[in-house]
Amino acid sequence: MSFLKENISIAIDSIKANRLRAIITMLIISIGIMALVGILSAIDAIKNGINDNFTSMGANTFTIRNADVNIRVGRKGHRPKTYESITYKEAARFKKEFNFPALTSVSTLASFSARLKFENEKTNPNIQVFGGDENYILTSGYELEKGRNFTLQDIEGGSHITLIGKDVEKALFGAKGDALHKFIKIGSGRYKVIGVLKPKGNSSGFGGDKISVIPLNTARQYFGSPEMSFTINVLTKDIKLLNLLLFEAEGLFRKIRKIPITGNSDFDIVKSDNLATMLIDDLEKVTMGATIIGLITLLGAAIGLMNIMLVSVTERTREIGIRKAMGATQAIIKNQFLIESVVICVMGGLIGILFGIIIGNLISFALSTGFFIPWFWIIAGVIICIVVGLLSGYLPAKRASRLDPIDSLRFE
Incomplete structure (x- = not known):
């Protein structure tokens, strides 16, 4: 233990003696670690946002919606299999005939990117307008x-009234x-605004607080189209x-x-x-890609650190010769440079981790999922x-340990 403390002390003294070089090396490592931790923390924040968003809907909810497009490829070049949209009559009939202990609603997306106005004030064109029932x-x-x-x-009268999200207000x-x-x-x-919804957060882009809800029949009348689903x-x-x-509904x-x-x-x-699980599964692929990018950045930082350590060995050849002349073995010299490399790397890494956490939490706050510490x-x-x-x-430590003490003492 005392041997480790002594080598760490020597490493810190060496860092102090070569501050500029040490700072540059730490920055190289911190950028690599910041890229890795920052990207992965940001993805964790997005996952938390997805979970929070769908948890607020409740685990006791299910949705009947249009089937996804199913693309079939064959030697004869089959066209993609498309499905007809769910019509209002079909949805309304389901709501009428689904006589089970459950609450049923019918809705439609009237506009994905609307701009709402009040006198001289207006929102950004990113408000989702839904037509919904009671x-x-x-x-x-x-x-x-x-x-x-x-x-x-x-609903039946097609009134010109609306419920709006907190961000719209x-x-x-x-x-x-x-x-x-x-x-x-x-x-x-x-x-006419008849209600304001409690804040819910805008994670994942599923409405959130940037939302306006109008009566279903009003949406059909003023935003309707043959393709409306x-x-x-x-x-x-x-x-x-x-x-x-779920089985009864199907x-x-x-x-x-x-x-x-x-x-x-x-x-x-x-x-x-x-649905949350599906989105998170898709994010796992993004996580893999982001991890590869972060590791490539870190690899560049590692190569930079190795290069600087090799330069350090060359500059400190005489010092190595003196240590060997005083009785230091190859193992001691090797461990000294290895520990110095680790100390520099950890110090730079801690800076990178700090900035990575900040980046992750900035994205977390943007998604309204709150502060978190990515301990993992x-x-x-x-x-x-x-x-x-x-x-x-x-490599630098091995090279330093193999230097001939006599040649090292003669080095200028």
Whole structure:
């Protein structure tokens, strides 16, 4: 233990004696570690955002939506298999006939990138406008902060009213403004704000707080198109019934769409937690790519450290000769340079880890998922620094240990 402390002390003295070179070396390592830890921490923040977003919808929710396009490739060049959109009549019939202990809502995406206006104020063109029924905010995991929800009369009458997210209220009325009972413009129409939704966060881009909800029939009338598709959300209070209700829902909707018994369903039923899992699985591929990029950056840093350590050996040839003349063995010299390389690498790595955490949390705050400390990547970063220090310092240390003491003392 005393031998290790002595070598660390010698390494620190050497770093102090060559501050500029040591600082440059540390910066090289810190950039590599910052790239690795920062990218992976940012991806963790995105995963947390996805989990939070779908957890807020509840694990007792499932969605009936359009089936994904299924591309088939054959020798005869088959065209992609496409499925017909879910129509309003089909969705409305399902809601009417699904007589089980569950809450059902029908909705549609009226506009993916709308700009909302109030007098001289306007939002960015990134507001999602949904057409929803009286159950929409309940099945989508939203709560009212103030105001009221849609009534059945509002839906059937196609009223020009809207519920808006907190970000929309801030953009149009300021941080302390009150949007209730004000008239705003959505597209070319004027809508009265009857409710403001509680903050939910904008992670993953699924509506979040940049949202406006208008009555379903109003959306059909003013934003409708032949390709408009509708989504059905089903929420049950008893999570034990979820799988049973899912099978019942699939059977009923197959009947509504007149799918033969032997035919495949031309729609998807997705549980909210399954959708989160699918997105996270896709992110795993991104994580792999980001890790490779980070490791390549770190490899460049390791090569830079090795080069600087080789220069250090050349500059300190006389010092090595004196140590050998005083009785230092090859193993002692080798360990001294290895430990010095590790110390430089760890010190630079700690700086890189700190900046990596900052980058990850900046992205976390942007996604409204809160502050977090990526302990796994902190520990992994320190271990990587030690490994890189050993690998980068091995060749210079070996070269230093093999120097002839007489030639070293003569070195100028």
